[in-house]
Amino acid sequence: MTRQxxxxxxxxxxxxxxxxxxxxxxxxxxxxxxxYDVGATGDRPLNFYLWGAMGGTGMIGLGLALAQPDxxxxxxxxxxxxxxxxxxxxTIAASGAKNISIAVLDNGRFGExxxxxxxxxxxxxxxxVAAACGWQTVTTARDMDEVKALAPRLxxxxxxxxxxxxxxxxxxxxxxxxxxxxxxxxxxxxxVAEV
Amino acid sequence: MNNPTWQEGVYAALKAARVxxxxxxxxxxxxxxxxxxxxxxxxxAVVLTTEEEGIALSAGAWLGGERCAIxxxxxxxGNCINMLSLPLNCRMPFLTLVTMRGEWGEFNPWQVPMGAAxxxxxxxxxxxxxxxxxxxxxxxxxxxxxxxAFDSQIPVAVLFSQRLxxxxxxxx
Numbered sequence: 468m469t470r471q472x473x474x475x476x477x478x479x480x481x482x483x484x485x486x487x488x489x490x491x492x493x494x495x496x497x498x499x500x501x502x503y504d505v506g507a508t509g510d511r512p513l514n515f516y517l518w519g520a521m522g523g524t525g526m527i528g529l530g531l532a533l534a535q536p537d538x539x540x541x542x543x544x545x546x547x548x549x550x551x552x553x554x555x556x557x558t559i560a561a562s563g564a565k566n567i568s569i570a571v572l573d574n575g576r577f578g579e580x581x582x583x584x585x586x587x588x589x590x591x592x593x594x595x596v597a598a599a600c601g602w603q604t605v606t607t608a609r610d611m612d613e614v615k616a617l618a619p620r621l622x623x624x625x626x627x628x629x630x631x632x633x634x635x636x637x638x639x640x641x642x643x644x645x646x647x648x649x650x651x652x653x654x655x656x657x658x659v660a661e662v
Numbered sequence: 663m664n665n666p667t668w669q670e671g672v673y674a675a676l677k678a679a680r681v682x683x684x685x686x687x688x689x690x691x692x693x694x695x696x697x698x699x700x701x702x703x704x705x706x707a708v709v710l711t712t713e714e715e716g717i718a719l720s721a722g723a724w725l726g727g728e729r730c731a732i733x734x735x736x737x738x739x740g741n742c743i744n745m746l747s748l749p750l751n752c753r754m755p756f757l758t759l760v761t762m763r764g765e766w767g768e769f770n771p772w773q774v775p776m777g778a779a780x781x782x783x784x785x786x787x788x789x790x791x792x793x794x795x796x797x798x799x800x801x802x803x804x805x806x807x808x809x810x811a812f813d814s815q816i817p818v819a820v821l822f823s824q825r826l827x828x829x830x831x832x833x834x
Binding site for chain 1: 710730
């Protein structure tokens, strides 16, 4: 099934651009393909992959951003995951945190479960939702020139970006999924582990 | 609710436990804590649209080396269940203070089903539940529960009974 307004960006190429030379960027990924995409760019301790907790990715990013005000948090998730956590767009904007960005890989589909149309595939516009929730910088990228231009801004500004990817399915790349391991190594890499 | 003494003790217990983030969905029984959190320059107070956001907020705080507590009322516990897989899977602490409705002089029948289900639902989801029925116990209960949550890295809920906070009075 294709629709006239389907995106054309290659999700793996997009995420490779977002994750180029990440330095100490703190990255939280939404369950499903966003986790696979980020894992495919190379595993690192400051990547926190979700394999569940659908709808919670942005809020994990907020708690992390508030705790680490001198670092920048990049949340990379899909349209379905963000739709489940839509209230968090209002919560994050209202918090006033400036060191968090969200990049939504939007294919208008629930890719993990059979590619059913999501609400963004049926007309909802998450960028408009974010703007209405109070995000000051909101953008939608449809080609790689736009992605390359916004990638550095996602690490410096508080930005909500929709990236219009194609619905093409990619081979699964499975990063670690033991939550206790992911948590412990993240905290050690940040130097905040208590033991 | 007119005498905030025990709530002051609860806030002091959270501070002593090194809590620096508080997420909340408002409840009259938490009003003092919410006001105190916003007035405290060393506390980050975050208003939530739904209680499950608070579980994710707490997880992010822990990843970043801070401690978070979430304030909600018992009706909000039902909004949290799947998200509780997050602290359990990640062996993270989670601390929530829950004001009870639907159990003591309740006027509003819509509060009763979730009020009755709060403790068994939390227990079924893997949360350790403690309960404060008397004002003189509340602060100590919160302090001990914070130690349990943050030192043993488990999810803990403290229920403030409706008798403790005072039944809401509706007058025509």
